[in-house]
Amino acid sequence: LFFQRTMRRSMGLSNCLRSISPPGPPVSDAADGNSHQLDDDITRQNGSRPMPTVNIVCAPCDERAPEASDGTIYLAMRIWDGQSDVCMSGERAADDGSDALLCVAVLDDTIAYVGLHSCLPSALMQLPTIDCGNATIMPGLIDAHVHIEFDPRFALHDQPVQSDELHERQMRARALAMVMHGITTARDLGGRGGALRLREKIRRGECPGPRLLVAAQPITRAGGHCHQWGGGVSDE
Known part of the structure; x- marks a missing residue:
């Protein structure tokens, strides 16, 4: 328990x-x-x-x-x-x-x-x-570094393009797997913003999952680390 x-x-x-x-x-x-x-x-x-x-x-x-x-x-x-x-x-x-x-x-x-x-x-x-x-x-256990939007079957830069419905369904499944394995708090350190929506649904009791601390979109240089999540910026 x-x-x-x-x-x-x-x-x-x-x-x-x-x-x-x-x-x-x-x-x-x-x-x-x-x-x-x-x-x-x-x-x-x-x-x-x-x-x-x-x-x-x-x-x-x-x-x-x-x-x-x-x-x-x-x-x-x-x-x-x-x-x-x-x-x-x-x-x-x-x-x-x-x-x-x-x-x-x-x-x-x-x-x-x-x-x-x-x-x-x-x-x-x-x-x-x-x-x-x-x-x-x-x-409860704490996982201090997760990317709940990240599909572990694919490399970082090879994440498949998915419909919003499928993406959310997979995030919910990962959140459920966390709590079933004893993780009651997790830090999500980057994504497109889906983790923010999932966090609110967990808070409202719409789906089971851990307490999520969400960093949302990372700020990175154009073409930099995790730029595919929409946080790329330039000096111009």
Whole structure:
């Protein structure tokens, strides 16, 4: 799960986890000796000891009593805050027969709680719950350099001439692919202007896509880099 949230009153995901101390000594990667505690398939394949279960106590970031329609609780096996070397791990069907699952409670556009589901404040218990199975909850990814108008099947100067309808349909497909792969923000660094139109449609909810930061047409010399996008200028 990839979250793109605006923090208004509460702490962000990394702040909620910052006070949690990881258990045990760091896990050493067999290949390079770097210390880390990421509990993932790569760690297991390298023969390193997986990170033990973490007991988390995290106070809610927002104490108000929510309405059921205000938000959602997401259950998952792991939570990564995007900054630390620690991936918090839960457990299903523990030795005592109970589950020690992690959860993120979201109220409106605010992350209100991060931690063990069993420690979820009673004020948040009424929120609807989505069990994400063996998923990892983490912040959304940022792609800092894209050209969403650019067809990757062709070289820069060999881009095909397309109808506006086909061009927009392909841009929408690329925007959807981004969010399906966890990219919730992207910087578009040049095009004919189609990315600006797509950005507004995403903002209005007309199509799924990441938050777009758009540079629009580049300013370049006549015949210069990316002049085909209409930004060529001369000294005359």
